[in-house]
Amino acid sequence: MEDTDATYVAFVEAAWQRHLRLAILLTGDRHRGEDLLQDCLVRIYERWRRLARADDPHAYLRRMLVNNNVSLWRRLRRERLVADPPDAADRSADRHPDTELLREALRALAPRQRAVVVLRHYEDLPETEIAAILGCSVGTVKSQNARALAKLRAALRTPIFEQNR
Known part of the structure; x- marks a missing residue:
């Protein structure tokens, strides 16, 4: 079990920034993107033994991000949530x-x-x-x-x- 957990942690560490940017771009908001990515990573952990043997767990995560985002906007279609103002830390000086x-x-x-x-x-x-x-x-x-x-x-x-x- 420890080996499985270690490979999952290595996967998350290697892919976090790349998939976080994708999630933010899909949702249009940093906080919703983080929530989306975390939800998907929890679901992946539940299936990690099978997915670790798959060809490309990154492709599986990318598909999960898109599908879960589509499901979310379908549920919230009639609501328009207002995002909080971005944190100062999210803005770089050279943007x-x-x-x-x-x-x-x-x-x-x-x-x-x-x-x-x-x-x-x-x-x-x-x-x-x-x-x-x-x-x-x-x-x-x-x-x-x-x-x-x-x-x-x-x-x-x-x-x-x-x-x-």
Whole structure:
């Protein structure tokens, strides 16, 4: 049992930051992202003996994050929770002001579109893998991505972004 626990701890330590960033991008909020990741890691621990033998437990965790986030936004579809103001520790001195604009634009996307954009452009997954994770067709992934990018372009049409073209 100790060996199983040690491999699980090593997995979490190796993957925490990568999957935390994914969870934050999926949820649009640091605290909700942390909660989502912790919930998924607890569920993974319950199945760790089987998952440790699997090819890629990181892919399993990524799929869990997406699926649990989709389940959460389906339950809370009618509620719009207001996030607490970000902690001062969450902001680095060298953060570019456009980063906040991009985050706000991502938060404005529908959760499924946000998931497609994050998995495609942040995680750099192929469309076929995204379709498998989200349980939809490749065509749906392509159309959701195109619509999301159009919304992001429209939201980010500011003088700052226009200069960089």
